[in-house]
Amino acid sequence: MSTRAYSLVVAAALLWSGFALGQEPQGPLVEVVQPQRTLVRDELITFGSLRSDESVTIRPEIEGRVSRLHFREGQAVSGGDLLVSLDDAIARAELAQARANLDLAEKNYQRAQMLFKRGASNAQALDEAQSQQQAARASLALSQARLEKTQIRAPYDGVLGLRQISVGDYVEAGQDIVNLEVLDPLKVDFRVPQKAVGQIELGQVVELSLDAYPGEVFRGEIVALNPRLDEVGRSQAVRAQVGNGDHRLKPGQFVKVSVILAERPQALVIPEEAVMPLGSKLLVNLVVDGKVELREIQVGRRDRGRVEVNAGLSGDETLISAGWQKVKPGMAVRSKPAGEGA
Missing domain, CATH: 2.40.50.100 (RNA polymerase II/Efflux pump adaptor protein, barrel-sandwich hybrid domain)
Known part of the structure; x- marks a missing residue:
């Protein structure tokens, strides 16, 4: 008997002995996660400058x-x-x-x-x-x-x-003596592109961040919209107002402006790496009773490695976040929570 034939016989014998003892072959190991409910915002990011109210x-x-x-x-x-x-x-x-x-x-x-x-x-x-x-x-x-x-x-x-x-x-008459500034509240002047003009409204909340205070967010609201767009840049001038009772913010500072267009406090989100693109469809691999199941989803906002799921999941599923490339529907798998050791 050749060496190859002998190896096949031994493998078959081991497989038969496993079935005889009531053991099933183990599937591939994958990492799994649960969908989460969290706050998701639609926001427009731009930049602006702080100005004195007067x-x-x-x-x-x-x-x-x-x-x-x-x-x-x-x-x-x-x-x-x-x-x-x-x-x-x-x-x-x-x-x-x-x-x-x-x-x-x-x-x-x-x-x-x-x-x-x-x-x-x-x-x-x-x-x-x-x-x-x-x-x-x-x-x-x-x-x-x-x-x-x-x-x-x-x-x-x-x-x-x-x-x-x-x-x-x-x-002389008209000579500069000293400047007088009203520091509370402050104005925030910024511009939005032409395609976003229809999304901006009076009263919308804005969040400001600046290098002087890393990690802090200052909230204000839009108080005025210029009805005329700039003909060169095709953008609209917008003015917001932010409280400044402690005078920490200064006129002339450069700020990052986030215009909050919509908020969904209980949006369903999953890791972006769990989504499998297939042509025009987006799929996820679920683990149901120890086996792989494919499901099509519809997604919304993507932000910092997370994807909002608008349709296809209820929130109590178990998703494969890593290792889905080596599985197929109906295959038995072993799973562990994402981030844990083997």
Whole structure:
């Protein structure tokens, strides 16, 4: 008997002895997992910039010499707080002169009225006296306004930036003094491509992440949409708003923006490696009573190695995640949980 024939005889004998003892041949070892229920989101990822809710550069409306600064750089101020005083000596002198002129004009008008009633004056003289009185009142109001312009105040609550002037500087009308920023809330400006315009709505939640705070997420919501698309990039400008009570976020920071389009808290997900593509179909290998069973599924969102299953599974199945390449339907298999040793 040849060596090959002898080997076949021995193998057959061993197989027969196994059946005789009631033992079945063992199948291939595969790794299995259970489908999981978890939160799945449809989201649009883009990038944007943080901006102050309100931002203004404080500038004088009149020229003059800075006599006093009433603020510190980086200070939080309230609307109406006095920030800068310009030298007001000339403005006060003009105001005093305007008051004296008004006093004289009013007395002249009273005399003109008295003379007109007695018939000692005509209507023209009365009209001229009245006109001079009104002009003196206007001059007084102008002088008061000029004096008020020497006191530069904050237009609203906010945080001041770095000042551009010092006491003693002579400033021109419109010259930069200091910037004032409203830091809570902040605006988030970003753009979405033309194909996603129909998915963006007012009130949608956005999540922001940035390098300054790794692992943290800041939530806000969309408050404005530009109705006109950019003709060059074919994109829509979108503005969201995010709370910033602790002032950790700063205007000008670059942020990653996730627009939450939809949320499914109890979505069914499986590992991506468990899915077997076959032509236009997607299949999974199940272990049912120790044997392999094929089932077609429909999938939704894919994210970080996970696949959302929209149809085909109920959630209580056992799926082959590794080793399905060496099995076929109806084959008996041995299984172990994914990630465990042999």
